[in-house]
Amino acid sequence: MSKFPPSVSLSKFLVKFPLMPPKTRSLRTQIYWGYGASLGIAVVGTIIGLLLGDYYHSQAREELRTAHWEGKTLNSLLLKSRDFQPEREFIPVLRHPNRLAEAIQNFDHRSQSLMGLIETLQQHPELQQEQRLQSFLLVYQNVAQTYIHHQQNILKEIDLNLTDRSEVLAIEDTLTHFADSSLALRFFRYSEEIRVFIQNSQEHIEQAELALTEANTLRTKVILFSLFCSILIAALLARYTSRALVRPIQAVSDVAYQVAKTGDAELRAPVMTEDEVGVLARSLNQLIQWIQDYTQDLKEAQAQLIQTEKMSSLGQMVAGIAHEINNPVNFIYGNLSHIEEYSDTLLGLIELYQKEYPKVNNELAEQIEDSDLEFMREDLPAILHSMRMGSERIRQIVLSLRNFSRLDDSSQKAVDLHEGIDSTLILLNNRIKKEIEIVKDYGELPPVPCYPAQLNQVFMNLLSNAIDALSDNKSNPQKQIKIHTEASEDSAKITIADNGVGIPETIRSKLFDPFFTTKPIGKGTGLGLAISYKIMEKHDGKIQVDSTPGEGTAFTLILPLHPNRSGKPVSGKA
Amino acid sequence: MLSKSNRFSRRFVLQLLGGTGLAIAFSSCRAQTPTTTAPLRIGLNVGNVPWEFENEAGELVGFEVDMIKHIAEQLNRPLEFLDLPFIDLFPSLLSQRIDIAMASITITSERLENFDFAQPYYDSDQSLTVKVDSNITRLEDLQGQEVGVENGSTGDQWVEEHKEKYQFSRIRRYEGLPPAMADLEAGIFAGYISDIPGMLHYTQDKPLLQVVQRIPTGEQYSFMFAKGNPLRDEVNAEITRLKETGQLAEIHERWFGTPPDEGTSTVDVLPVP
Numbered sequence: 075m076s077k078f079p080p081s082v083s084l085s086k087f088l089v090k091f092p093l094m095p096p097k098t099r100s101l102r103t104q105i106y107w108g109y110g111a112s113l114g115i116a117v118v119g120t121i122i123g124l125l126l127g128d129y130y131h132s133q134a135r136e137e138l139r140t141a142h143w144e145g146k147t148l149n150s151l152l153l154k155s156r157d158f159q160p161e162r163e164f165i166p167v168l169r170h171p172n173r174l175a176e177a178i179q180n181f182d183h184r185s186q187s188l189m190g191l192i193e194t195l196q197q198h199p200e201l202q203q204e205q206r207l208q209s210f211l212l213v214y215q216n217v218a219q220t221y222i223h224h225q226q227n228i229l230k231e232i233d234l235n236l237t238d239r240s241e242v243l244a245i246e247d248t249l250t251h252f253a254d255s256s257l258a259l260r261f262f263r264y265s266e267e268i269r270v271f272i273q274n275s276q277e278h279i280e281q282a283e284l285a286l287t288e289a290n291t292l293r294t295k296v297i298l299f300s301l302f303c304s305i306l307i308a309a310l311l312a313r314y315t316s317r318a319l320v321r322p323i324q325a326v327s328d329v330a331y332q333v334a335k336t337g338d339a340e341l342r343a344p345v346m347t348e349d350e351v352g353v354l355a356r357s358l359n360q361l362i363q364w365i366q367d368y369t370q371d372l373k374e375a376q377a378q379l380i381q382t383e384k385m386s387s388l389g390q391m392v393a394g395i396a397h398e399i400n401n402p403v404n405f406i407y408g409n410l411s412h413i414e415e416y417s418d419t420l421l422g423l424i425e426l427y428q429k430e431y432p433k434v435n436n437e438l439a440e441q442i443e444d445s446d447l448e449f450m451r452e453d454l455p456a457i458l459h460s461m462r463m464g465s466e467r468i469r470q471i472v473l474s475l476r477n478f479s480r481l482d483d484s485s486q487k488a489v490d491l492h493e494g495i496d497s498t499l500i501l502l503n504n505r506i507k508k509e510i511e512i513v514k515d516y517g518e519l520p521p522v523p524c525y526p527a528q529l530n531q532v533f534m535n536l537l538s539n540a541i542d543a544l545s546d547n548k549s550n551p552q553k554q555i556k557i558h559t560e561a562s563e564d565s566a567k568i569t570i571a572d573n574g575v576g577i578p579e580t581i582r583s584k585l586f587d588p589f590f591t592t593k594p595i596g597k598g599t600g601l602g603l604a605i606s607y608k609i610m611e612k613h614d615g616k617i618q619v620d621s622t623p624g625e626g627t628a629f630t631l632i633l634p635l636h637p638n639r640s641g642k643p644v645s646g647k648a
Numbered sequence: 649m650l651s652k653s654n655r656f657s658r659r660f661v662l663q664l665l666g667g668t669g670l671a672i673a674f675s676s677c678r679a680q681t682p683t684t685t686a687p688l689r690i691g692l693n694v695g696n697v698p699w700e701f702e703n704e705a706g707e708l709v710g711f712e713v714d715m716i717k718h719i720a721e722q723l724n725r726p727l728e729f730l731d732l733p734f735i736d737l738f739p740s741l742l743s744q745r746i747d748i749a750m751a752s753i754t755i756t757s758e759r760l761e762n763f764d765f766a767q768p769y770y771d772s773d774q775s776l777t778v779k780v781d782s783n784i785t786r787l788e789d790l791q792g793q794e795v796g797v798e799n800g801s802t803g804d805q806w807v808e809e810h811k812e813k814y815q816f817s818r819i820r821r822y823e824g825l826p827p828a829m830a831d832l833e834a835g836i837f838a839g840y841i842s843d844i845p846g847m848l849h850y851t852q853d854k855p856l857l858q859v860v861q862r863i864p865t866g867e868q869y870s871f872m873f874a875k876g877n878p879l880r881d882e883v884n885a886e887i888t889r890l891k892e893t894g895q896l897a898e899i900h901e902r903w904f905g906t907p908p909d910e911g912t913s914t915v916d917v918l919p920v921p
Contacts (some may be wrong), residue, residue, distance in 0.1 A: 209875060213762045219696035251818070258802050259735060259821060262882070267739030 101349040103320060108311035112304045119300015127293020134289050138282035146277035148535040149269055154217070155265035157184055160225060164232075168242050171234045178229050181223050185222045192218065207271055221261035228252055251337045323350035326358055328445045339366035357434060364450050374588045381601050385531060396475040403472065407465040409601060421451055473498040475531075488521035489569065491529070495557060498533040505541050510553045517560040522633055528609045529633075532617075535602040536570045536629050542593070543574030543627065550574070564635055565615075571628035578620040613637065667873030669776050687728040688720050688761040688879075691746030694731040694823065695824050698849040698903045701750045711903045712750045715769070716871075719886040719894060733823035735800030738763070739852040741874045748883065752843055754802040754867040755921045764875050766884040766921050769896060772790070778830065784839055785860050787814050794837035796828050800909050802867055803841040825850065832857065841919040843867070867889035870921070880920070886916050 163181065163366050167173040192215045195201055202208065228248055244305040252258055297570050320394040322344075329343040339362055343355040424447070434442070499512060506512065537555070550573065558569040577585065584590045586607045591600035610617045621627040692700045692712070700710040708729060720727045730746055737749035740799050741763060754772070755765045758798050778784045791816060797804040799821040799843075820837050822828035825846070832840050840847070844862055851857045871887075873880040890896040897915065900908040908914035 206742070206744050209762075213739075213742055216762075254821065256800060256808055256820070256821065259799050260738075263733075263735045265740045265742050267736070270740075270743040270745055453921065 090245030101315075101347075103352065104318070104349075105311070105315055105455060108307065108314070112307040112311060112388035115300055115307060116304035119303065120297050123293050124298060127289055128295055130289035130292055131253050131286065136283055138183055138279060140198075140276035141282050143278065144195075144201060145272055148272045149196055151188065151195070152265060152272065153269040154184060154191060155262070155268070157252070158188075158221070158225075158261070160228075160249045160258070162594045164229070164249055165246050168232075168245060171236075174232070175234055178232075181225070181229065185226075188218060189215070189222075207274075210267070212272070214267075217261050221257050223355075223419075224252065224255075224257055224380045290314045318347070318349075319351065321356065324438050326351065326355045329362075330358060333362055333367045339363075339369065374604070377599075378605055379589055379601065380500070381605055389527065392475045395445060396472040397470065400472050403465055403468045406461070407469060408464060410458060410465065414455070417454050417458065421454070424451075426436075471500065472495075480493045486523055486525055489526045491519055491522050491524075491559065491566065492516055494526055495533050495559075496532055498537055502534070502537055502541065503537070506555075506583045507553075509551075510541065510544055510555060513554060513556045514555060515558040517558070519559050519561050519566055522566045522635060522636065523637060524613055524633060526610075528612070531577055531629065532606045532609050533570070535606050538629075539602065539629075540570060540572035540574065540627075543572050547574050559637070560580075566635060568631045568633075569628055570631075571626060571627040576623035576625055577619070577627055578623055582619065582621065586617075649756050656819040662707065671808050677816050679778070684723075684843070684901060685725060687726040688716075688723070689728045689730060689733050689746045689749060690716055691730050691737045691740050691749045691751075693734045693737070693751035695730075695826055696734075697825065697846055698748070699846065700781060704719055711899055712752070712871075714899045714902070715887070715890065715896070716748070716750060718890060719883055722886050722889070723882060734798050735823070735870040737801070737900065741872060744874060747873070747877070747879055751873060752846060752869045753872045754843075755870050756802065756805075759872070764873040764877060764880045765870040766873070766880055767920050768870045769887055770869040770914055771912045772865075772869060774803055774841055774846045774863035774865045774867070775841075775859050777840040777842065777847045777857055777859050779835065780858050782838065787863070790816045790818050790839050793839065794820055795831060796820040796822055796837045796840045796843060798825070798828065799823050802865065803843065804870070806863065806865060807841050826921055829857065829915045830853070837881065849903070850856075868921075884920055888913060891915065907913070 326343045343358045345355045411436035474497040556571045588604040589600040615633040620628045701711040703709045740746045795816045847859045
């Protein structure tokens with residue numbers, strides 16, 4: 075049957091909806107990761123920006139430094155090359171040996187430093203990549219070398235102590251010629267070309283400065299970009315979080331509000347995710363389920379309580395009335411024998427009078443004639459007999475009422491169940507029409523331990539249902555209620571069967587549901603069988619139904635003869 | 649220095665970081681890749697008749713100007729001319745101020761050390777130019793006299809090499825033909841040693857001057873390039889084409905009045921020196 079104590083239904087519910095911990099990514103983890111990623115990008119981006127910026131910055135600085143150095147060195151080279159002017163250097167000092175020697179020394183020194191500068195430029199690691207400069211320097215080195223070599227050859231031939239005027243003039247001529255020679259001109263022309271490279275180095279400086287600015291810009295942009303990314307991620311995350319959080323929560327709270335407002339316990343919150351909110355939704359659903367179950371149980375308990383209370387009040391009243399009626403009935407019943415005795419004595423006395431005094435006067439004779447003494451003498455015993463019958467019946471009814479209510483039996487005791495059945499039948503006597511035949515097929519029943527008043531209520535419910543079923547069936551000519559009892563070693567079995575309409579298959583499962591009834595409104599409470607079921611449950615007994623539509627229904631009660639032996643305590647609670 | 653690889657790596661980093669759009673926004677506009685439509689920068693010595701000089705209308709014309717115009721057209725590149733003294737053509741190629749030097753430049757072994765040449769397109773000799781009213785008819789007459797040359801030219805080299813033999817008193821070096829010719833006419837020096845075709849062309853309409861002697865040197869002219877410049881091969885291929893199509897012969901006829909002789913470098917396709 076579908077009724078379970080609350081604890082049973084709760085455990086069943088727990089099996090169906092286990093409180094499971096979030097299996098997949100929980101919301102918290104997602105938020106952690108999201109904000110971690112966002113922060114990480116910001117930090118990493120900033121670091122990368124700083125590092126990149128620094129890297130390119132230092133690179134640009136290096137480039138700038140090299141470009142400056144290149145420009146400076148090329149400038150020196152150009153200036154140095156311009157100092158080579160043989161006609162001005164040597165001709166004025168030809169007649170001054172010391173100054174001439176100094177000039178020659180100067181020339182050697184300048185030559186060395188010029189060649190040194192060319193070499194420095196050639197060997198600078200950064201400048202070695204500059205194909206153009208290097209190929210120029212290579213040729214220029216050659217040109218300069220040739221020029222210097224020729225000049226040196228001329229200088230070598232000069233005697234420092236020149237005295238002869240013609241010699242001086244010849245040397246002057248040689249020097250002038252050399253200054254005008256193809257070699258010298260080529261050297262000066264090549265030297266002038268250095269300007270182009272100086273200009274280039276200026277461009278390099280500008281480029282390096284631009285690169286420096288770019289490096290700074292790059293740093294700023296990378297940092298800004300990563301910040302933008304992290305803000306974007308944070309924003310998306312916030313959006314996602316609010317959606318992920320708010321939407322399911324909204325759905326859950328909507329359901330909670332609806333349930334609170336309408337009390338519709340059939341509503342369930344949608345379980346959309348497997349995270350904390352999903353758990354919340356599941357928990358809410360469980361809560362609603364429990365409330366639904368508890369509410370149902372409470373309703374049933376309340377209805378049964380009211381019914382029991384009603385029956386209990388009725389029982390008390392019936393018991394009180396029975397007690398009150400019992401005394402006056404006893405006056406009547408107890409004095410009937412005296413009345414019989416006295417009427418017998420009086421009638422004997424009258425007979426004796428008539429025999430002793432047969433001759434009566436007219437007045438007396440008329441009185442006897444009027445009172446119809448002969449009829450009185452015959453009818454009085456019959457009246458007394460019927461009075462005895464009536465009072466005896468009253469006594470029996472009063473006894474049955476007391477038996478049925480059994481107010482004195484609030485605790486369990488072993489009773490004869492046949493007595494309870496009979497008492498119930500007597501109370502139902504007015505409802506058992508003449509066409510209903512009661513067949514008692516009583517077996518040997520030992521006293522059964524029970525709450526007699528409650529069991530009587532079960533008999534009352536089953537018997538009145540049987541009577542109702544038979545009353546409904548107008549076509550059946552032989553209406554019959556069969557009461558069969560038997561006992562086994564462990565249990566007593568009582569079957570109350572009728573040959574009424576039977577119970578359709580479709581409603582058989584609902585028979586014991588509280589408030590289920592097929593009777594018209596006002597006639598049935600829908601609690602009779604539910605309460606009977608509870609009472610049997612309380613007795614550790616069973617109630618079974620066996621019905622064939624059109625042929626009849628049989629309810630079987632099985633009560634244990636030794637209820638405590640099974641170890642189950644008999645609870646006193648309803 | 650600011651090598652390309654650095655710039656590319658920077659751009660690459662940016663592309664990695666921010667996608668192409670950002671990279672375009674961030675990238676510098678300095679990255680220049682050489683394109684084939686960049687102008688050909690030609691260094692020449694304007695006034696070097698009949699190779700390159702200004703006509704009466706002020707237009708740059710001449711044998712070599714015609715050649716380079718054809719070549720540039722074929723290579724689909726605009727031209728940019730830079731007028732330089734002859735001697736400056738050499739360092740300018742090294743500093744890459746110019747891509748090609750053309751000024752009836754003779755291919756010499758010394759020049760080949762530092763420069764590349766295309767195949768020759770003209771065979772030439774040196775010459776002696778004097779005033780008509782002088783009594784100089786040959787080199788030997790110049791003993792003890794001053795001579796003039798173009799600074800750094802093969803004429804300069806020839807004079808330098810032969811100054812002992814002919815006992816020139818002095819060598820005057822000029823930059824450009826007009827100032828040299830002005831000095832010659834003024835009698836500042838006695839004889840001018842220079843390439844024969846130019847001098848013949850120049851003296852055509854100069855009644856005071858005449859070419860009196862051809863000095864056989866067996867020189868050949870060509871365009872000069874910086875060493876290793878791939879442009880040399882492109883231009884060389886175009887010179888071959890000019891020879892094969894007869895266009896070079898036409899140019900020769902335009903400037904010298906006669907078609908080139910068979911077997912000369914103006915007609916025959918020759919290997920690069």
